[in-house]
Amino acid sequence: MSARLEIEGLTHSYGGDEPALSELTLSVEPGELVALLGPSGCGKTTALKVVAGLLSPTHGDVRIGGESVLGVPPERRGAAMVFQKSLLFPHMTVEGNVGFGLRMRGVPRGEARGRVERALKRVRIEGFAGRKPGALSGGQQQRVALARALVTEPRLLLLDEPLSALDANLREGMRELIKEVQREGDHTTVFVTHDQEEAVVLADRIALVTGGRLRMYDHPEAFYERPLSREIAEFFGATNFLRGQARNGCVETPLGTLRLEHPAPPGEVTLTIRPEAVRLEGGENSFSARVRGVTYLGTQVLYGLDVSGGVHLRAALPPHTRLAVGDEVTARLPAESLWALADGETTPG
Amino acid sequence: MALLVALPFLPLFLWSFAGEWRFPDLLPAEWSLRGFRALAEPGSRVVEAALSSLLIGGAATVASVAVGLPAGVALGRYEFRLKGLVVFFVLLPILVPPLASTMGVHLTFIRLGLADTSLGVFLVHLVPTVPYTTIILASVFAERGVELEEAARTLGATPWRAFLHVTLPTAAPGVAVAALFAFLVSWSQYILTVLIGGGNVVTLPMLLFSAARGSDPVLTSVLALLFALPAVLALVVALRYLKPGEGDGEQEGFVGLGGKVS
Numbered sequence: 046m047s048a049r050l051e052i053e054g055l056t057h058s059y060g061g062d063e064p065a066l067s068e069l070t071l072s073v074e075p076g077e078l079v080a081l082l083g084p085s086g087c088g089k090t091t092a093l094k095v096v097a098g099l100l101s102p103t104h105g106d107v108r109i110g111g112e113s114v115l116g117v118p119p120e121r122r123g124a125a126m127v128f129q130k131s132l133l134f135p136h137m138t139v140e141g142n143v144g145f146g147l148r149m150r151g152v153p154r155g156e157a158r159g160r161v162e163r164a165l166k167r168v169r170i171e172g173f174a175g176r177k178p179g180a181l182s183g184g185q186q187q188r189v190a191l192a193r194a195l196v197t198e199p200r201l202l203l204l205d206e207p208l209s210a211l212d213a214n215l216r217e218g219m220r221e222l223i224k225e226v227q228r229e230g231d232h233t234t235v236f237v238t239h240d241q242e243e244a245v246v247l248a249d250r251i252a253l254v255t256g257g258r259l260r261m262y263d264h265p266e267a268f269y270e271r272p273l274s275r276e277i278a279e280f281f282g283a284t285n286f287l288r289g290q291a292r293n294g295c296v297e298t299p300l301g302t303l304r305l306e307h308p309a310p311p312g313e314v315t316l317t318i319r320p321e322a323v324r325l326e327g328g329e330n331s332f333s334a335r336v337r338g339v340t341y342l343g344t345q346v347l348y349g350l351d352v353s354g355g356v357h358l359r360a361a362l363p364p365h366t367r368l369a370v371g372d373e374v375t376a377r378l379p380a381e382s383l384w385a386l387a388d389g390e391t392t393p394g
Numbered sequence: 395m396a397l398l399v400a401l402p403f404l405p406l407f408l409w410s411f412a413g414e415w416r417f418p419d420l421l422p423a424e425w426s427l428r429g430f431r432a433l434a435e436p437g438s439r440v441v442e443a444a445l446s447s448l449l450i451g452g453a454a455t456v457a458s459v460a461v462g463l464p465a466g467v468a469l470g471r472y473e474f475r476l477k478g479l480v481v482f483f484v485l486l487p488i489l490v491p492p493l494a495s496t497m498g499v500h501l502t503f504i505r506l507g508l509a510d511t512s513l514g515v516f517l518v519h520l521v522p523t524v525p526y527t528t529i530i531l532a533s534v535f536a537e538r539g540v541e542l543e544e545a546a547r548t549l550g551a552t553p554w555r556a557f558l559h560v561t562l563p564t565a566a567p568g569v570a571v572a573a574l575f576a577f578l579v580s581w582s583q584y585i586l587t588v589l590i591g592g593g594n595v596v597t598l599p600m601l602l603f604s605a606a607r608g609s610d611p612v613l614t615s616v617l618a619l620l621f622a623l624p625a626v627l628a629l630v631v632a633l634r635y636l637k638p639g640e641g642d643g644e645q646e647g648f649v650g651l652g653g654k655v656s
Contacts, residue, residue, distance in 0.1 A: 120552055
């Protein structure tokens with residue numbers, strides 16, 4: 046039942062100067078889970094509503110299963126949506142809520158009953174069928190909302206920040222449930238979130254949207270290892286940036302010449318390396334440094350390092366490393382973990 | 395609270411059952427059911443007037459909810475040009491003294507043959523009831539938003555079915571409040587009924603007013619009790635069934651109803 050989703054040149058304007066969404070193009074393979082990631086107000090919910098048919102785009106096209114759905118009303122798109130608030134119908138029981146989509150499709154009562162039961166079992170809600178939504182906890186309500194969307198066997202599953210209204214301890218369980226249910230049912234899924242951890246854990250691919258534009262669309266690890274810009278690297282927690290001149294595979298920096306495994310574009314570049322990739326050892330790309338700050342985080346220790354040339358780096362090391370402020374160390378930037386950004390217009394870290 | 399509501403009814407009750415009650419006695423010297431017997435007599439026209447009030451009130455309620463519902467959805471949910479002006483025109487019938495507008499309406503109704511008829515009285519009762527239902531329902535829909543309806547749409551409901559199965563039931567308490575308002579406004583209408591009905595259409599308020607002009611406090615009290623009955627019933631129903639905060643919807647408006655009824 047799952048279908049490919051193609052979004053092409055999608056632009057939506059609410060009438061202001063800046064469109065909420067400009068020229069968004071991306072495709073989601075059948076059964077794939079894509080996270081639309083971005084800060085609030087970046088246009089991701091707008092994109093989801095356009096796909097669902099709740100908003101009409103100013104320009105562009107949306108195709109589900111290869112066919113344009115522009116002009117097709119929401120109820121005939123087969124794109125079920127789960128919202129930030131559970132939005133269960135307060136006057137219906139849990140069973141009535143989950144069965145709603147089936148009733149709208151004229152599924153016979155007996156068959157509907159069985160499907161509702163199975164859907165509730167899939168989201169691990171049992172024994173609540175006769176209750177009203179008001180009698181359920183927030184987490185239970187959100188699972189019922191998920192069951193209500195799943196029961197219709199939608200071609201597309203659209204999730205609009207379904208976890209953000211939940212307590213932190215419930216969020217993780219719900220996240221796993223969504224992933225499990227999505228795999229099991231092979232649902233093509235678009236998941237909107239502002240939480241990059243959530244996106245990384247859940248998504249097959251992440252579409253990073255800021256200011257209404259798609260900045261990068263790739264697998265989660267690419268955002269850590271091969272970001273397209275400093276902005277993206279920073280969004281994913283990168284803190285080390287070094288300016289330099291690229292010359293035949295090496296980059297001249299204030300720290301000396303560093304060798305890179307990934308090719309660097311010639312000219313001005315900004316090198317980035319994740320704090321957790323920095324090693325305290327000798328060898329290639331190594332230099333002496335002095336510990337300037339120590340932050341113990343439980344699962345790791347974050348060290349601020351002063352390096353020659355006024356450069357400041359951060360290194361995240363295993364929690365058993367015991368270094369104190371003022372210690373002299375040797376730090377190494379492994380060639381395979383260095384990544385060159387072509388934008389060049391940045392200040393040294 | 396209950397005492398506060400009940401206390402004003404006490405003298406009415408006492409008078410209703412009084413046989414003889416002279417100043418300065420605290421309680422009637424004699425008790426009787428004279429007032430109630432008088433009501434039951436065919437000559438009193440009370441049953442006829444009550445039925446007529448019920449019929450006109452019921453019809454006015456149905457009609458003003460039927461008009462107020464789509465108008466309330468439009469005003470509550472959508473922004474459009476000159477919305478303020480539209481709201482002003484909706485409210486105008488409540489703001490303008492009924493006497494002023496009804497004189498004109500009367501002339502038109504005479505021409506149309508609607509004067510002195512129940513149909514005419516029903517139509518003129520809509521002048522005050524429609525603005526009330528429209529404004530109440532507009533606030534109900536403005537508060538509820540469109541999210542539930544949108545959820546219903548993505549689950550396969552057409553706009554009409556989403557409205558019917560989701561919006562209307564969740565707005566039901568608000569619709570009930572609007573309907574009660576419309577009914578009570580129509581039920582207590584005197585001036586409009588007199589002007590358009592011309593004495594031909596006899597409703598309860600007309601009997602009540604003529605009894606009050608007469609000098610029989612017993613009959614007046616009995617009529618006043620009968621007259622207050624729907625308001626009291628409405629209050630009881632409102633308190634019992636329309637509990638605010640049930641489910642996850644914020645169902646305000648009952649406070650207003652309670653205030654009106656008590």
